[in-house]
Amino acid sequence: MEPLIVSWLRDRYPLSDRLCVGIGDDAAILDLTDAPRAVITTDMLMDGIDFEVDRCGPHRVGRKALAVNLSDLAAMAARPVSALVSLALPRSADLDFVKSLYLAMDRLAEEFGITISGGDTNCWDQPLVVSVTAIGHVTACGPLLRSGARPGDVIVVTGEFGGSILGHHFDFQPRVAEVLQLHREFELHAGLDVSDGLSLDLARLAEASGCGAEIDLDLVPIAPAARTLGNQDGESALQHALSDGEDFELILAVPPDSARRMLREQPLGVPLTRIGTFVTGSGLTQHRGAGPRTPLIPRGYLHGSDG
Ligand SMILES: [Mg+2]
Structure with missing residues (x-):
């Protein structure tokens, strides 16, 4: 089936100013002369771990695989340019399955103005594995790293948290346009x-920043899905918001003046919320309003363990 897939893909992803040599040769050639500093990331999703393709279908898998990247x-804070897609297909997958997977990625690729420039497709007697490598470039504002937060910076988050397993982990919106706008207009x-x-x-x-963080539990934006899930499993909606994975919202460290203006202006379609402050020291501290401060043990999804 591989030649069929390759010829189908070649038709779908024609050459462009950016893509000099595309699908069908031994490797792709991208023109990055206007953006000399590339940002590269890769993420592998596996049937049975990150999704169940029998239940969700290849379309949602394709979208998620590109969206996480x-x-x-x-x-x-990188502007996306291109992506490479590698598939380990179960032998039961036919061309329609592959097309459905790619069409979902395609729609997202178009929305974010990127090309699919290559990848690899293999078949095996095991479940579906999708690995996407995405390439972006640093803008004139520079990259945004994990290590830049300073004591006194405000912790600002986009959107809401918790309960993503009920659907958000498939249909979330990568916050690319949002972060690029914030990075242009505010100090981050x-x-x-x-x-x-x-x-x-x-x-x-x-x-990573060598500081601690204080979080006001009363300020955490809780997704409706976190409440739904909490009603089902007896855990609090707040606990889901604090520890569920795959919200794909952003946590930003914003200097106080910038944060005040950002929170007042609310320049995005998605809400920006202050949930706390970075402080000297280490670890997380929780409180409610002016209430007492106690340590907060971070919880979440730990890869490769049962945690
Ligand atoms: Mg990440």
Whole structure:
């Protein structure tokens, strides 16, 4: 089936100013002369771990596989350019299955103005594995790293948290346009995208920056899905918001003056919320309003473990 897939893909992804040599040769050639600093990220999704293709279908898998990579580029404040897609297909997959997977990615690629420039397709007697590598470039504002937060910076988040397993983990919007706009209009010190849980990823950002973080639990924006899930499993909606994975929202470290203006102006279609402050020291601290401060043990999804 591979020649069929390759010829179908070659028709779908023609050459452009950016893509000098595309699908069908041994490797792709991208023109990055206007953007000399490339940002590269890769993410592998596996049937049975990240999705169940029998239940969700190849379309949602394709979209998610590209979207998680775009979210990582957003976390770096990089503008997406291209992606490479590698598939390990179960032998039961036919051309329609592959097309459905690609068409979903295609729609997202078009929305974000990127080309699919290559990849690899193999078949095996095991479940579907999709690996996408995305390439972006740093804008004139520079990259956004995890290590730039300073004590006194405000913790600002996009969107809402928790309960993504009920559907959001498939249909989330990578915050690319949002971060590029914020980076242009406001001073940002650090950022990341929440893939493994708000508290766990916040702890990682604080650690990378060599500081601590205080979070006001009353301010955490809780997704309706977190409440739905909490009603089902008895855990609090707040706990879901703090520890569920795959929200794919951004945590940003914003200096106070910039944060005040950003929160007042609310320049995005998605809400921006202050949930706390980066502080000297290490680890996470929780409180409610003016209430007492206690340690917050970060919880979330730990890859490769049962945690
Ligand atoms: Mg990330």
